[in-house]
Amino acid sequence: AQSVAQPEDQVNVAEGNPLTVKCTYSVSGNPYLFWYVQYPNRGLQFLLKYITGDNLVKGSYGFEAEFNKSQTSFHLKKPSALVSDSALYFCAVRDTTGGFKTIFGAGTRLFVKA
Amino acid sequence: GAGVSQTPSNKVTEKGKYVELRCDPISGHTALYWYRQSLGQGPEFLIYFQGTGAADDSGLPNDRFFAVRPEGSVSTLKIQRTERGDSAVYLCASSRDRVDGYTFGSGTRLTVV
Numbered sequence: 464a465q466s467v468a469q470p471e472d473q474v475n476v477a478e479g480n481p482l483t484v485k486c487t488y489s490v491s492g493n494p495y496l497f498w499y500v501q502y503p504n505r506g507l508q509f510l511l512k513y514i515t516g517d518n519l520v521k522g523s524y525g526f527e528a529e530f531n532k533s534q535t536s537f538h539l540k541k542p543s544a545l546v547s548d549s550a551l552y553f554c555a556v557r558d559t560t561g562g563f564k565t566i567f568g569a570g571t572r573l574f575v576k577a
Numbered sequence: 578g579a580g581v582s583q584t585p586s587n588k589v590t591e592k593g594k595y596v597e598l599r600c601d602p603i604s605g606h607t608a609l610y611w612y613r614q615s616l617g618q619g620p621e622f623l624i625y626f627q628g629t630g631a632a633d634d635s636g637l638p639n640d641r642f643f644a645v646r647p648e649g650s651v652s653t654l655k656i657q658r659t660e661r662g663d664s665a666v667y668l669c670a671s672s673r674d675r676v677d678g679y680t681f682g683s684g685t686r687l688t689v690v
Contacts, residue, residue, distance in 0.1 A: 467619075495675075495676060497679075499679075505683075506668075506681045506682060506683045507620070507668065507670075507681040508681070509678030512678050514676050553619050553620070557675070564622055564633050564635075565622070566622060567622075568619050569618055570618070
């Protein structure tokens, strides 16, 4: 069975500093990996995905994520945080052997201080 | 439409009543998903449709929950004999294919009193 772990409930970072939101996963086959963001009073929005190829993928709003197969991780990163990045971030995994079902992590709240 | 539309946005019902939640996906998206999200948790998978058929309903918690998508576009999630534990935000999403990210609707907040 596939699973996702986001070990940090909250990440605090100062504006302008780099940020990392951690994610590890477990699947029986090869993974498709995703990050979504949920702003207050708004729906979940797709940020980026890893399907195959280059381990570093770039997405919306300047975010990127690095796929590490040996560590089964897919950490979300941004070189310079903005106050407007403050939101709830979800990592998600889809097992390529199992169809379309995507499993989400519990979420990490990012707080960027001015 | 331009996005995934869910109605109603809020639903308050009494324990034991029947409710229907509607999802209108993006035109042309063949895959449709239902999730529910409780406060402080990530979305929990319920069911997904590929076209008209339920390709995976392993996330439905029990037989009080049922979903249909009769013409391959609009879907309805049906909950019978609602319980207070069913209170959550029910999310619908659609995608073009298995490698596509999901587009989520704004959700239906269900409150069972």
